[in-house]
Amino acid sequence: MSQISKVFLIEDDVVTTFLIKTLMEKLSFASEILTYPNGSEALTALQSSEQLPELLFLDLNMPIMDGWQFLDTIQTITPISHIPIYILTSSIDPSDQSKSLSFPNVKGYLVKPLGPKDLHQIQTSRIQKET
Secondary structure, three states: OOOEEEEEEEOOOHHHHHHHHHHHHHOOOEEEEEEEOOHHHHHHHHHHOOOOOOEEEEOOOOOOOOHHHHHHHHOOOOOHHHOOEEEEEOOOOHHHHHHHOOOOOEEEEEEOOOOHHHHHHHHHHHHHHHO
16 A cells, blocks of 8 residues: 555544554554644644645544634635545534535544554545546
């Protein structure tokens, strides 16, 4: 599988962040995995980044700027608004899933815990789009 060059993981829970980052590293999912505890810090990093990430994993429930606020904010910021986003949440509420998929750059809705199968499916879908 082709490795993703850069991923942003936007998640406020330190244990979840550690587990997901460790899983990504173990599976060689991405060359660079940057983590942010809320949407505000991730947005600042995106706006000052010379190389944007190939994709983002976004939690919905976070302090300061939650996932919904982050999604609303980036919709008008090109080229950030074109980065593929995978929602990564503990919410199983169907309305959250429907709402998230109304954003054009949201490519999937994943319920925690994230597993190897989820990462493999993301990589496979990216490869299929490239060919």
